[in-house]
Amino acid sequence: MKSMRFHHRFLPSGCSHRSKGATYLPAVTVGAGVKWEELYQAVFDRKFVLVGGGSSSVGAAGGHPQGGGRSPLSPTFGLAADNVLEFSVVTSDGSLAVANRCQNQHLYWAMRGGGGGGGTFGIAATHWLYPALDSLVFAQYNLSTPDKPSFQRTLAQFTELHPSLERAGWAGTFLITNTTELTLSYLLPNSGMELASATLGAPLEELAREDPQLRSSGSLQSFPSFQEFRLAIQCQGRSSCRDVDTATTAGIPLASRRIPRTTVAYSPGNLAEAMVRIRELFPRVSLTGVFVGGGAVSRDGRDNAVNPAWRRVLWHVMAELSAANAILVDLTPGSGAYGNEADFDEAQWPVCVEICMKGVGERKSDEGNGMTIAKEQEEIQASGGEWKAQCTPKHAKIQKV
Numbered sequence: 387m388k389s390m391r392f393h394h395r396f397l398p399s400g401c402s403h404r405s406k407g408a409t410y411l412p413a414v415t416v417g418a419g420v421k422w423e424e425l426y427q428a429v430f431d432r433k434f435v436l437v438g439g440g441s442s443s444v445g446a447a448g449g450h451p452q453g454g455g456r457s458p459l460s461p462t463f464g465l466a467a468d469n470v471l472e473f474s475v476v477t478s479d480g481s482l483a484v485a486n487r488c489q490n491q492h493l494y495w496a497m498r499g500g501g502g503g504g505g506t507f508g509i510a511a512t513h514w515l516y517p518a519l520d521s522l523v524f525a526q527y528n529l530s531t532p533d534k535p536s537f538q539r540t541l542a543q544f545t546e547l548h549p550s551l552e553r554a555g556w557a558g559t560f561l562i563t564n565t566t567e568l569t570l571s572y573l574l575p576n577s578g579m580e581l582a583s584a585t586l587g588a589p590l591e592e593l594a595r596e597d598p599q600l601r602s603s604g605s606l607q608s609f610p611s612f613q614e615f616r617l618a619i620q621c622q623g624r625s626s627c628r629d630v631d632t633a634t635t636a637g638i639p640l641a642s643r644r645i646p647r648t649t650v651a652y653s654p655g656n657l658a659e660a661m662v663r664i665r666e667l668f669p670r671v672s673l674t675g676v677f678v679g680g681g682a683v684s685r686d687g688r689d690n691a692v693n694p695a696w697r698r699v700l701w702h703v704m705a706e707l708s709a710a711n712a713i714l715v716d717l718t719p720g721s722g723a724y725g726n727e728a729d730f731d732e733a734q735w736p737v738c739v740e741i742c743m744k745g746v747g748e749r750k751s752d753e754g755n756g757m758t759i760a761k762e763q764e765e766i767q768a769s770g771g772e773w774k775a776q777c778t779p780k781h782a783k784i785q786k787v
């Protein structure tokens with residue numbers, strides 16, 4: 387359960403070097419009991435990096451990669467699910483199976499993004515390793531204004547920066563702590579101060595110059611490796627994140643809503659207004675904007691069960707309960723929640739296809755219904771159509787509307 391096996395040249399079992407799309411890659415195979423925290427250090431010690439979760443308590447072979455798996459490195463390398471090369475599983479009939487691009491391909495497709503607990507039990511996952519990053523820039527800035535209308539204006543301008551931040555390779559989170567203030571913590575992997583300053587530092591200074599009411603403070607800091615960034619920032623200077631409590635919402639359940647690139651680019655004013663309204667109506671927790679879409683997440687040709695909506699988003703926004711995110715529904719039609727960070731009491735559950743897939747996957751895994759609806763949705767979208775999910779406790783259907 388706690389095993390880690392490193393491979394210099396991993397070829398999925400049953401593949402030959404002539405198999406379509408199969409290549410030798412550096413990789414690590416981890417047992418189902420390994421947590422990201424344990425894996426990060428071991429991977430760093432071998433001069434590699436991989437796409438993992440943000441918390442020490444999240445499993446490296448379980449719900450995170452099986453449900454999608456976002457990371458600040460996702461715009462650089464893709465979601466965790468995009469980077470799993472093989473699963474070893476116990477299937478619902480009790481037999482052992484290996485799923486990869488050369489055998490049990492449907493299972494391999496479904497387990498990369500279809501959600502944890504979908505009818506098979508993963509005993510090991512093999513993750514793609516990338517050469518360690520040797521230069522990263524971390525940005526932390528605080529933007530505040532004297533009142534709500536000026537903050538809404540600033541938030542719209544901040545939103546407008548994101549298509550160019552995506553092109554530069556930035557990722558990270560921003561917190562709207564109240565209706566007059568936000569703090570951003572962004573990471574630019576594989577780049578130096580010059581690009582960081584030109585693409586984020588300078589535009590933020592420009593915003594402050596143009597608006598005398600806006601107070602902006604912050605800095606850029608460079609790191610020689612992802613692990614050093616993680617320990618200094620995410621683990622708050624400790625030698626591990628084990629004692630750092632990342633679940634900071636004091637028992638208040640959160641829900642998420644994916645925000646498409648088009649909404650960020652073309653409706654920044656409406657989006658800013660909606661986020662301020664959420665913050666005002668649901669004051670118990672900060673609104674968190676998670677900027678992990680775009681770049682490698684949006685790359686064409688990814689063929690797995692990750693909800694296709696992920697390929698079109700720049701952010702996903704987390705706030706208190708789905709009631710808060712309902713405010714964003716009209717601005718983000720068909721986008722839904724991230725299943726790994728969804729509200730168990732989701733009011734808009736028929737449009738949250740991942741929750742729907744999960745429920746149906748558990749009940750009707752033999753028919754594979756939960757595993758195929760994301761594909762149906764993708765086909766409708768590819769033909770230019772709109773879709774609607776219809777869920778009952780026993781069945782799920784995607785319909786063209």
Ligand SMILES: Cc1cc2nc3c(=O)[nH]c(=O)nc-3n(C[C@H](O)[C@H](O)[C@H](O)COP(=O)(O)OP(=O)(O)OC[C@H]3O[C@@H](n4cnc5c(N)ncnc54)[C@H](O)[C@@H]3O)c2cc1C
Nearest residue numbers: 418439440441444445448449450455456502503507508726
């Ligand atoms: C503090 C915190 C921080 C987080 N940070 C991130 C983040 O940075 N990025 C992100 O994408 N998500 C993040 N999440 C969400 C996280 O991805 C989900 O909570 C995920 O489901 C956790 O998976 P787990 O296996 O660790 O948890 P569990 O609760 O054990 O499992 C979740 C689901 O997966 C199933 N499952 C678990 N192991 C297996 C297995 N071996 N085989 C088959 N099914 C299995 C379970 O049955 C369950 O249905 C975070 C969550 C928390 C609590």
